[in-house]
Amino acid sequence: MNLNIFLQNLSNGISLGCLFALIAIGYTMVYGVLRLINFAHGDIFMMATFFVYYAIALFSLPWGVACLVAVVLAMLLGRTVERIAYKPLRNAPRISSLCSAIGMSFLLENFAIVVFGGRPKAFYRPEFFSKIFILGGVRIPGVNFITPIVSIIFLLILTYIVYRTKTGLAMRAISKDFDTAKLMGINLDRTISFTFILGSGLAAIGAVLWALRYPQIWPFMGVFPGWRAFIAAVIGGIGSIRGAMVGGFMVGLLTIMIVAFMPGLAGYKDAFIFIILIFVLLFKPEGIFGEE
Amino acid sequence: MKKFGLLAGIFLSLLLICSLIVGAADEIVIGVYEPMTGPMAAGGQMTMEGVNLAFEQTPTVLDKPIKMVLVDNKSEKVEAANAVARLIEYEKAVAIVGSYGSSCAIPGSEVANKAGIPMVGCSPTNPLVTLGKPYAFRACFIDPFQGAVMANFAVSNLHAKTAVVIQDIASDYAVGLSNFFREAFIKLTGDPKSIVGLISYQTGDQDFTAQVTYAAGKKPDVVFVPAGSYGDAALIIKQGKEMGITANFLGGDTWEAPEFIEVGGEAVEGGYFSTHFDATAVTTEAAKKFSDSFQKKYNREPSAFAALGFDAFNLVIDAIKRAGSADPKAIRDALAVTKDYEGVTGMITLDFNGDATKDAIIKTIENGKFKYVATVHPF
Numbered sequence: 001m002n003l004n005i006f007l008q009n010l011s012n013g014i015s016l017g018c019l020f021a022l023i024a025i026g027y028t029m030v031y032g033v034l035r036l037i038n039f040a041h042g043d044i045f046m047m048a049t050f051f052v053y054y055a056i057a058l059f060s061l062p063w064g065v066a067c068l069v070a071v072v073l074a075m076l077l078g079r080t081v082e083r084i085a086y087k088p089l090r091n092a093p094r095i096s097s098l099c100s101a102i103g104m105s106f107l108l109e110n111f112a113i114v115v116f117g118g119r120p121k122a123f124y125r126p127e128f129f130s131k132i133f134i135l136g137g138v139r140i141p142g143v144n145f146i147t148p149i150v151s152i153i154f155l156l157i158l159t160y161i162v163y164r165t166k167t168g169l170a171m172r173a174i175s176k177d178f179d180t181a182k183l184m185g186i187n188l189d190r191t192i193s194f195t196f197i198l199g200s201g202l203a204a205i206g207a208v209l210w211a212l213r214y215p216q217i218w219p220f221m222g223v224f225p226g227w228r229a230f231i232a233a234v235i236g237g238i239g240s241i242r243g244a245m246v247g248g249f250m251v252g253l254l255t256i257m258i259v260a261f262m263p264g265l266a267g268y269k270d271a272f273i274f275i276i277l278i279f280v281l282l283f284k285p286e287g288i289f290g291e292e
Numbered sequence: 293m294k295k296f297g298l299l300a301g302i303f304l305s306l307l308l309i310c311s312l313i314v315g316a317a318d319e320i321v322i323g324v325y326e327p328m329t330g331p332m333a334a335g336g337q338m339t340m341e342g343v344n345l346a347f348e349q350t351p352t353v354l355d356k357p358i359k360m361v362l363v364d365n366k367s368e369k370v371e372a373a374n375a376v377a378r379l380i381e382y383e384k385a386v387a388i389v390g391s392y393g394s395s396c397a398i399p400g401s402e403v404a405n406k407a408g409i410p411m412v413g414c415s416p417t418n419p420l421v422t423l424g425k426p427y428a429f430r431a432c433f434i435d436p437f438q439g440a441v442m443a444n445f446a447v448s449n450l451h452a453k454t455a456v457v458i459q460d461i462a463s464d465y466a467v468g469l470s471n472f473f474r475e476a477f478i479k480l481t482g483d484p485k486s487i488v489g490l491i492s493y494q495t496g497d498q499d500f501t502a503q504v505t506y507a508a509g510k511k512p513d514v515v516f517v518p519a520g521s522y523g524d525a526a527l528i529i530k531q532g533k534e535m536g537i538t539a540n541f542l543g544g545d546t547w548e549a550p551e552f553i554e555v556g557g558e559a560v561e562g563g564y565f566s567t568h569f570d571a572t573a574v575t576t577e578a579a580k581k582f583s584d585s586f587q588k589k590y591n592r593e594p595s596a597f598a599a600l601g602f603d604a605f606n607l608v609i610d611a612i613k614r615a616g617s618a619d620p621k622a623i624r625d626a627l628a629v630t631k632d633y634e635g636v637t638g639m640i641t642l643d644f645n646g647d648a649t650k651d652a653i654i655k656t657i658e659n660g661k662f663k664y665v666a667t668v669h670p671f
Contacts, residue, residue, distance in 0.1 A: 005509045008535065012501035118329025119337065120523045122554035132534055141534050214498040215530070216523050216555045220330065224496045259491070259502035266503060267461030267492030 004137040009260040010253075015144040015213070017252025018151035021245045022206035023229035024236065025158065026199030028244035031233070032175035033195050035094060039101040040081050041203055042226020043108035048074040048204035049123060049217040050116050056124055063126050071204040078200025079193050081108075087189070112219035120218040123211040143212045154205055155245060158198065162241060167194055175239060228255070231273060235280050237287025246288060319359040320618045322608060323379030325390040325400055330367025331495070331521040334549040335392035335597055339414050342601030343389060345582075345589055346609075353612050361385065365396050367521070372396035376403040376411070385409060386618045387608045392597060393546075394418030394435075394465035395520060401428035410611070410624040414604040415568065415597050417545065418468045422646040427620075429627050429646035431603040431635065432568055433670070435465070435544075439472025441566050441652045441668045442516065442542050447480040450540055450564075452513035454488045458503050458528055461492035463520025469544050470518050477516075488512050495520055504532040516542045522549040526556035533559040540564065548596055553660055561659075566652045569599040569637045570664045573653065582636040596637070596653075603635035 023045060030038040051070035055061045061069065085104045089097040129143040162168040170191045173181040182188055210225060211217055228251055236247025251273060258273075259266040280287060324343055326336035340362065347360045361383045365372040372391060379385040380403070388404050388411040391397045397416030404411040405425040413421050413430035417438055422428040446452040455477055460466035474487050489510040491503045507515055515537060519525035529541050540562065547565040571583050571593040582602060586594040594602075610633060611626035612618060633640040638650045654665040 002509075005505060008505050009502055012499075012505065016499055016501075113329050118333040120331060120334070120551050120555065122551065122557070130534070139534065139536050210498075214527055216498070216527055216551075218331065218333075218523075221498070224498070255499065256502040259493075260506065263489070263491050263506050266506075267459075267494055270494060 005260070007136075007138045009256050011138055011140055011144060013253040013256035014249075015147040015252075016256060017249035018148045019206050019210050019213075019248075020225070020229050020232050020252045021248030022151055022154065022202050022209070023225055024232040024244035024248040025155075025241060026203045027230050027233040028236070028238055028241060029171070029195050029199045032239040032241075033171055033192055034086065034090075034097070036086065036097050037101060037230070038081075038086075038196075038199070039098075039226075040085070040104040040108055041199065042222035042229070043105050043112075044074055044078050044081070044200050044222075045203045045207045045210075045225060046112065046217070046219060046222030047077055047108060048207035049211040049221065050112065051204075052208060052211070053121060053123060053217060054116075063124065067208050070208065071201055074204035074207070075197045075201045078196040078203075082193060082196040087192075109219050109222075116219060118219060120216050123215040123217050125212055125215045129212045141213075143209065147209045147213070150205065150209060154202060158202065158241065161198065167191060171195055228273070231277050235277060235287060237290025240287065240289040240291070243287050243289035319357050320353060320612065321359045321361060321383055321385045322605070323376070323383055323385030323388045323390075324360060324362045324605075325365045325372060325375040325379060325388065325396070326362065327367040327392055327396060328362070328364040331523055332367040332393045332396075332546075334522065334551050335415070335546065336364075336367075338549065338595045338597040339390075339392050339601035341586070341590060342594065342598035342603075343414075343605045345586060345598070346602045346605035348589075349585070350606070350609050353609050354616070354618065356618070358609075365391055365400070367393065367396065369395055369399050373399040373403050376400045377407075380404065380407045380409050386620050387412070387612070387623050389414060389601070389604045389608060391416065393520065394421055394468065395463050397421045397430075398464055401425050404428065408624075409620045410608075410627055412604045412607050412627065414600040415545065416465070418464050419645075419647075420464065420468070425646070426628075427624050429607070429630075429642055431600050431607055431637065431640060431648055433650045433652060434647050435469045436472045437649075437670060438544055438566050438652060439469050439474075439518075440476040440671070441654070442544070442564075443473050443476035443480055444668070445564060445566075445654055445666075446477065446514045446516075446540075446542055450514060452540075453481060453483070454486055454510070454512045455514045455516055456489035456491070456507040456510050456512040456539075457487065457516045457518070458500070458507060459490070459492050459518055460495055460520040460524060462495040465544075465546070466518045466520045470516070473516050473518065493524075495524075497524070498527060500524075500528045500531050501535060504528060504535045504537060507532065508535045508537045512539050514540045514542050518544045519546060522546050522552040523555055526552045526560060529556055529563060530559040545596065548655070548662060553657060553662075556657075560657050562656065564654055564656050564665065566654055566668075567596040568650070568653065569594070569596040570653050570655065573664050573667060574636075576634060576636070576638070578634045579636040599637045603637050603640065606635070607633065607640065 051073045055066035085100045131142045170186045232247035232251040233244045236243030258269040363375040365375040394416040405427040417435045459470040543565040545567045615622035615626035630642045652668045
């Protein structure tokens with residue numbers, strides 16, 4: 001492999017890693033406050049792309065406005081999912097809300113099939129994003145430039161919210177000790193809703209970037225990115241925001257690099273990622289940045 | 293316990309009534325399993341357009357009404373096996389039509405064959421769909437032919453000397469077609485190193501940048517993309533062009549779907565693929581009649597999959613008529629001796645494996661539309 005091809009793969013890997021990081025944060029934040037794996041997260045991701053699609057197709061909104069609307073709608077959807085499927089089960093055994101999460105995931109997928117149809121649709125991509133920039137022999141589509149920039153901006157905003165604001169403090173308090181936080185007068189419902197809104201918003205931003213890069217949307221498109229982002233969150237240390245970022249980045253980069261360095265085994269790249277997951281779970285079960 | 297007994301009683305009597313109703317109607321049930329949702333949905337839906345048209349034109353056989361039951365196989369292998377089991381055990385189908393996608397048709401034909409219910413595939417081209425399964429048949433050609441057709445086209449028409457293959461390792465169709473293409477390509481070029489690269493991905497992947505970067509690095513004359521679904525193919529070609537591949541892209545019959553062009557856009561222009569039927573190149577009377585009635589019903593030209601769906605359904609009807617009975621075994625025996633049946637996709641004679649030997653058609657994409665290039669006869 002020459003340097004050019006390596007740099008090409010690196011650039012592709014970085015932008016894929018950023019996308020996984022954006023999605024993985026949603027899993028990790030919800031786990032942090034509720035100790036719940038939100039399996040519907042990947043489907044909120046999917047719904048966001050359809051919101052953009054229909055905002056353009058039905059209401060002929062300009063592209064940027066459509067994306068904004070989609071992010072807001074996805075946030076509302078995330079909050080609604082929490083209200084309907086998780087809130088009533090807050091005091092139930094944890095396995096119940098896990099089942100509820102899986103049910104919600106199936107519900108959203110099948111809702112999408114019934115309402116949007118099962119055939120994949122082409123996602124509108126503005127001119128700029130498909131334009132190719134050539135930097136010293138490395139070909140970078142516009143969207144691959146935008147993805148890391150947008151991701152880093154939103155990750156910084158998120159870090160600010162979680163570590164520098166009152167609401168963020170409340171979120172961290174809840175994740176440390178649910179009951180004591182309640183006794184300290186933290187508004188649980190509001191903080192948990194906020195967590196879902198934040199996570200879903202990031203998933204929606206990830207979804208728009210994802211669909212710009214792979215401009216094909218269908219009801220099950222959230223499954224694969226969802227699972228991989230979940231693995232990323234576990235590798236990084238579920239519950240840790242920094243872990244999700246690093247984990248997402250690692251999984252994205254690995255997905256590309258395994259194919260690049262071992263073309264003969266390209267079809268089994270997911271197996272490698274799962275092997276890494278198994279090793280992490282065996283030797284450092286709390287993940288790279290997780291707390292004991 | 294009492295309550296349970298009462299409920300069970302009601303349930304049983306309901307079942308009895310239902311079975312009486314079903315029994316009284318004395319219909320001939322033909323089951324259809326197709327991917328109506330999932331990544332192959334467009335293929336299944338195009339096929340159903342043809343099946344529905346055939347059913348509309350022939351609603352009765354042997355003076356009995358036909359009941360057509362469609363079960364969605366969701367583009368998944370396990371669901372396909374379940375769908376066929378459901379058609380046989382619950383719907384009591386005497387014959388089965390389907391499915392688009394060899395990955396679905398292989399487990400489907402396995403179940404049908406074990407149950408002793410004849411199945412006619414519309415467009416699954418992998419040899420394993422019918423191999424060693426006396427109850428499985430198909431209306432289309434098979435992949436050893438399709439792979440050779442595309443290899444031949446690449447070498448003779450595009451003067452290709454080297455090729456890279458990007459295959460879906462989880463799709464039986466893609467792996468099979470990839471093997472047959474490579475075999476034929478090496479034979480035609482006479483150079484065992486003419487396949488300069490082979491790289492895989494998995495169903496469900498959307499990022500192919502690593503695969504196309506690999507392909508671009510090999511600088512091949514053609515890139516063969518036997519994708520299990522048109523969406524994958526469109527994304528691969530799109531990303532391939534972005535990563536600087538200038539070679540011609542070639543593919544198989546899965547490419548033919550409107551979504552292929554919608555998703556692929558400008559990137560897929562100038563690609564070539566093989567398929568089964570073209571409405572603008574029809575020669576037989578049956579094909580013209582089909583084309584006209586399809587235009588009238590759906591207001592557009594029929595796709596290859598609609599034509600094959602139409603043929604597969606009518607092959608079953610033809611066999612029931614010749615057998616003079618709706619007994620699955622009799623239908624199978626009649627299907628096995630199908631000879632010179634005039635289908636809309638050409639003359640159909642089923643060989644000892646249950647496969648049809650037919651012309652292949654090569655198409656390209658020009659100005660956002662599929663365009664007829666050539667007809668290739670079996671060799």
